[in-house]
Amino acid sequence: MQTIEARVSIQVPKEYVLVKQTELQELQERSQQGRTCDVNEFRTQFCGGRSAEWVRQAIFIPFADEIDFAKGGWLLNPHGGRGRKQLIFVYPASQWMNENRMRIKWDERLIR
Incomplete structure (x- = not known):
């Protein structure tokens, strides 16, 4: 097998910086720490836009003992x-x- 070694220079635009992936993940995690949201933001960000009532029935109620802030x-x-x-x-x-x-039972139907 043959190997070629090459050196390439690529200009990075001023509005961008190169950061290690681990550092980027750490920064993203830190930016979320201490942040709060309501049910509407949660359902769009984490539940594919399902309804607030679906989130309550499929996540909040079944897993209440695990996710309760008091616990x-x-x-x-x-x-x-x-x-x-x-x-x-x-x-x-x-x-x-x-x-x-x-x-999570993602195909859960709402109980009305």
Whole structure:
């Protein structure tokens, strides 16, 4: 087998910088830490735009014991209720969704 060694110079535009992938991931994770969102932002960002009610029935209620903020999770008020806003901590929610995506019944139909 033959090998050719070449040296190439590529100009990087001023508005771009080269960063190691691990550093980029760390920066992205840090930017999510401490951030919160509501159910509407969560459902569009993590649930493919499914309805807020679907998110409650397929994720919040079935996994309430795991995701309840009072028990170390990422969702404040998992059962909601009148006058009780649900608040989601984005960074731990994104980690949990990634780790548990296979446990969620994505074809779940709403109970009306």
